[in-house]
Amino acid sequence: MRTKSLIVLLPLMLVACAQGDPLDTSSSEEAPTVEAAPETIVVGTANFPEAQIIGHIWATALDNAGFTATVAPGIGSREVYLGALEAGDIDIVPEYAGNLASFYAELPEQADDAAVRDTLAASLPDTLELGKFSPAESADAYRVTAETADRGIRTIGDLDTLDHITIAAPPEFAERRYGPPGLTSVYGIDPGKITVRPISDGGGPLTVQALAEGAVDAANIFTTSPAVTGKGEKPDLVILEDPLHLIPPQNVVPVIRAEELPPGALDVINDVNARLTTSDLTEMNVRNVGAERAEPATIAREWVRSTR
DSSP states (O other), rough: OOOEEEOOOOOOOOOOOOGTTTTOOOOOOOOEEEOOTTOEEEOOOOOHHOOOOOOHHHHHHHTTTTEEEEOOOOOOOOOHHHHHHHHHHHEEEEEEEHHHHHSSSSTTTTOOOHHHHHHHHSSSOEEEEEEOSSSBOOOOOOOHHHHHHHHTTGGGGGGSSSSSSSEEEEEGGSSSSSSSHHHHHHHHOOGGGGGEETTTTSSSHHHHHHHTTTSSSSOOTTTOOOOTTTTTTOEEEEEEEEEOOOOOOEEEEEETTTSSSSSTHHHHHHHHHHHHHHHHHHHHHHHSSSSOOOHHHHHHHEEEEEEE
């Protein structure tokens, strides 16, 4: 690896994934240049805490295995950090499979894990390659209260049993393929029954509170969100099952510069990635956004130590 001189965008305020789309990494901030020695593996991340936590997990595991690694956090939008990866300014980034596939190609409707993998295999640039998919996934999800679930609403399709469906979600959700259009095309729900209540906190406390208080029937809240209200309360919510794959899989996956990592480095990443779960990400996000306000690097080091 040659000497790296990369532009690292200043991280946004350390908000949790529940307070912003963990897959939306747009930013207009400018930032300083960071230098890395030729032998250093640079792990780049998007500018939200969950990605930074994952990046620090990988860097910690690499350091423990005898490599030298550093984290370049908060590298702007997907276009920016993937461009930096292809240019050789960074060596590896954490990505989310479904959105990565959608970045390079058009995912088929109702894309399952196999469709996502096939799309990536056909569309990923030759200069890049993937590590192994982690069991950990951070994806859009429909959530309802436990009380609603107890009335027999356990899948997204079961929402059709309601006379009217009001969903708390970001404004853009109304046009997303996994929003009302997909409820109709995939699950056959009458579009006239669906109303989106726009709340611009990316499935955060205001969205959770609207659901908990019964102001809406369902809400778009990420699978790894701590799902706490603005009052700090954690209501009993249930993620609806998605048997028809309205929402594509979003498993964490390493993206690296092809054949550029030192021998054995990707094996270390794959090994630690295989132990990471969605529940782990949720718990780590809680540590970051909750009363503890733990830093991503601290959270990552302690998780790696606990799983060795």
